[in-house]
Structure formats: C-alpha cells, structure tokens
Amino acid sequence: MSVANEVAIRPAGSNGNGAATANGIAAGPRVTVSESVGQLERDRLRMMMLIRRFEEKTYQEYTKPGQKIGGFCHLYSGQEAIAVGTAALFDKSRDYLITGYRCHGASLAMGMPPRAAMAEMFGKATGCSKGKGGSMHLFDVKVGNLGGHGIVGGQLPLGLGTAFAQWYKKTGGVTFCFMGDGAINQGTFNEALNMASLMKVPCIYVVENNGVAMGTQVERSSAEKDLALRAAGFAMPHYHVDGNDVDTVIAEFGKAVELARKGGGPSYIVADTYRFRGHSMSDAMKYRTREEAEKAKTRDPISLYEMRLLEKKLITQELIEQISEEVAEAVNEAVRQADEDPHPALEDRFNDALAEKYPYQPK
C-alpha cells in the first residue's frame, strides 16, 4: 500500500438509487485508511447500517400519526449480518434467494433500492411490486430475489423448486431459502428438506433463529431444543452459526455454497440471532425481560463489526459516523421520494394476475 493510495474515502455514496449523495470527497473528513483495502468490509458495514436505519425509519413511519404503511410489517433490526453475509456470497447471475415475510433486510442486501422497498410499503406504483405485494412480499426478480412470502414455511418447497431448476439446467447456481425458527414446525419443513436431500439439489436452508416465533419461544415450540438437530434426519450437513457475526456467516455459509455448487446437495444452517424489535408492529414484547434485551445489545451485529473493522484499522470512528449520516440521508431521501410517488392507477388492479390473454390459443 503506497502512501499515494491513502486518500480520503469517497463515500460509497449511493443512496441506493444510484444517485450520489451530497457528501462528496471534498466534504468528507480525511481518514488514513486505504481506499482499496477493506472496501468490501466497509460496504458490508454500510449495508448493515442502511438496513438498520431503514427498519428504524420504517418503525417511525408505521407508528406516527397519519400512518403511511398499512398491513403487517416485520422488522429485521438485529439480524442484519445474515442478509449481508449471504449477499457477500451471492452470484446474481445464477443464484436465488427466497425468504419469509421478514424480508426487508434480505431485499436491501441484494441491492433493492430503499425507495423501491419503502414505496412498496406505502403501496405506491413505484414499489418493487407496484404496490401489490406490501411489506411481506418484496420481490426483485432480476437480481434473483424471489421474494418475501407471507405464509410461514410456504416458501420452503419453492426454494426446493428453484434449486431443482438450477440442478435441471446445470447452472451451478444455488438457492438460499431463509425461514424463521417458527417455520421449522410447519409440515413443509419435513417435506421440502427431505426432498431436497433425496434429490441432491443445491439449496441452502437457513433458519434465522431469533429465538421466538412471534411470541412463542423456541423452548415452547420445539421439542428438540437444539434446532440444528431438527434436520438430523435429512442426511445433509446441519449446523449452527453465530448469525450476529457477518464474517462467520460468510465463512460458514460459504462452506454450504461450495458444497452445493459442486453438486454435493443441500445444507441446513441455523443462524442464531436476535431481533431487537417485536414480531410485528403491534407486538409489545412482553415475553422478553429487560435483561435479555440488554444482553442482546452487547451482541449487536453492527457494533461487533464496527469494533472488528476498527481493530483491523479498516475504518475510523469518523468514517463510521460519516457512513451513519449517509445511510440516514439515503433512507430519508427514500421516504421522501416514496411519499411523493403516485399510488397505482385504479385500473392497474386488474393487471398482473395472469400472464396470457384469454381466450388463449397457443402459437
């Protein structure tokens, strides 16, 4: 690393819509970390911070008077390392991600502009699903994001199917199929994991184990307390990872990706984490103690990663603060734009139900 390479780091600078932020090089503080070394790591931190900020803003928008976000809304705060770690391994040209209703974090991590996500929650025409999906159903198919799915466990057979297609077409791609710890008690869990292993398809089943299915703790919902063992009968690798450590997520998920890409079949990973917010917006979290919540904060994935990057001198406190301001600005801008965006035309409600025109006569 030459001295000449030590420059002020231009804020990765995107508000997620591709527009540069107002904060350019000139305005940014001079720091003494390299532009090239650690850029990936800083981008990962930035994305985790963006997701956190986005979710906290979503909370505000949902709860303030004149609520603009309708329906159910489930926040990702606290689980960011899993989505961002997955994105680090994800090949948008051939991989797929499919998840449950807690889908904001994964969608942003896969590159969905915050405006498209926020506009969808506002029900706007510029939303990723044109206002027809809402908070639980964010889709960004062109990058392989096959959606948030509202029915617990309903997406597990779909992930089996997208992985089957990757096997069938020999693309070398893999499917990340996320679920919460509640989903493992659905029948689809047994059916999908058994078939995935039987057929050796490249599917990586990830349990985002935040310890509680809505308000029912794992201890009260799973006879087997070790959730990794719940997949012991499917003849596939099954293990826990620290879901709050993005580096660990990348390393451990990476093993499953490697296995799947070379035809070794599926894996099942329990990423242990914690959600800082309630199940949904109406949840007062009376099932949690203050001590538990305080303890969890010491394992905040963003703080952990900040400390690691500081120790490795890949970032400075000033730069962290700068990124924090930038993501806040990006999220505010997304809300402002989404707010101004139009609702779908009423006639548009009839579009997108079917792909063909009827009567349908094949060509």
Place this chain on the structure above:
Amino acid sequence: MPTMQLREALRAAMTEEMERDENVFVMGEEVAQYNGAYKVTEGMLDRFGPRRIFDTPISESGFAGLGVGSAMVGLRPIIEFMSWSFTLVCLDQIVNNAANVRYMSGGQLKVPIVFRGGNGIAHQLGATHSHRMESIYARIPGLVVVCPSTPADAKGLLKSSIRCDDPVIFLESEKMLNDIGDVPADTEFTLPLGVANVERTGSDVTVISYGRPLQRVVRSAVDALVKEHGIDVELIDLRTLRPLDLPTILASIRKTHRCVIIDEDWGYCGMGSGILYKIQKPAFDDLDAPIEYVHSDEIPVPFNHFLEEAMMPSVDRIVTAVKEVCYR
C-alpha cells in the same frame, strides 16, 4: 385419425410437449418406475429418463411447491396428483404460491405449470377421496381451470395447458381414462383455453356441463330428451371452468331462453352456483324460466354403491329439470 383411450391421449400430449420443449418435465407419486397409478405415464420413464420424469415421496406440499418454484424460474412442470382430493393438503402451494406470486410481485414472475390428475367421484372411494375440487380452484384469480370430456379434447387442452404461461388446474377423472375416441395425431393440434364447445346445437334449452358428469349422465339425458321428449337441446361443454366462456353461454341462452346447469358438485357454493351467478343477470331479460341447477346431494360422499349413485345427478333428475324449465 387414430383411435385411442383418453389416458393415451393425455400421454401423447405430454410426450409431444416434452419432445418439443426441454423445459417440460413430469413428476408425481408413482409416475415413473410404477408407470403411473392409473398408467397415464406408462413408458415415459423409458423414453425420457429419470431427469425428466420422476417419482416423488408422498409429500404433496413438497412436490407441488417444487413445481411452482421451478416454474417461477423458467421450467414448465407437469405435476400429476394421484387424486385432486389429495390437494387439500397442499392448497397453500397452489392458491397462495402458484396463483399469487405473479400478482404479488407486480408481474415480475410467471408460473407456467400444469397440475393434473383425477377429480371427483370415482366409484366407492369414500368421502375423503371423492372431492370435486373444481369449485375450490375455479374461484381463484390467477389460476386457469380446464376439464376435458373426450380423448381428443384431453389431448388438445392438455397441450395448450402445457404451453400456457399461467398455472393450469387440469381436472381429469379416473372413470374416463378408458374412454375411447378419435384423436388427431398432429403434434400441433391444440384447443383454445377459455372457449366452450357447443357439442350439440338446439333451439329449446341450453344445457351446460363439463367433464365427468357430461360423460356419465348428461349426454344420455340429452339423447333421451331429444328422442323421447322432443326437446331440442343445445349442449355446451364448458371445457374451461376459469376463465368462463360467458359469450358462448349467453349467445345460446339468447336463442333458447332456458338454461339448466349440471355438475356433480355440492349445490351451495358449488361450481354451478358460480356459473349461475355469472349468467343470471346478463341473461335475465332473455330467460323464460328460472335457471335450474342439478347437482349432487349435500352430504359427504357415501361408500355404498347405491347410496353413491343416488346422491349424484341422474338421467331422470336431468330430464325432470329440463322439462321443468321448458314447462313440459
């Protein structure tokens, strides 16, 4: 034109489409090594190999969802259900996933999949295996529901269903697989989806039915009405239950001024009720009598042969209903 069984017509449709398009594949319980629970897929494993036709565990949610997921990313699955009754355990995959993902994604996805298998009452199978699922699926936006009544229709409609970019619910009957008929050999023979077939033209009354009830009793009843009662029946085979071919139905009623709908569903919220709802208002001024609906008794399907027969529409019930709307 070759003569073949309806099961062979279905097999021909699948075989031709698999040869035409590498992305078409078949899966389901016992479809491959066992050659099909009802031998519809007999010989296809030998022809196409285990990549393109394979057996699944008894996991309807698992394999229905596998199909939907694979269709979302470009494959064209044909899923055989041993019985449509079994889809009660995987409704979520069909209703929430196959039918909804296109809409919920704002049109980013399409789901070109065919779910097919035997539907309805198939003789002494008891209440759990005798469900007529058409009214469950035909009310779901995002689905297409097809129901053939002859071997030729089975081939033409199945080929169209496989080529269609929307999820198709294809309702066969175990009791029709042995039916014999002339079937075009042309590999480009297809029939349109969403278009009913006026099977017999007539001027006195419009009789609407489809699939198994049409084959089991409606055609015989129409014969009796024409020959024994001198009633000139116009018989419409719907072929597609969703979307409903309303123009063909209304044009017929405009001519006959009378209408009888026949199915084997339960009456309340049944398939015929839905059809009735669609036609009663636009046809109101053309009708000379209330529309009649002949359906099964509203009880679980009994096992006993005589009780089962008694619960379903019969030639007598149909003749009586038609005479009633004709004030004869």
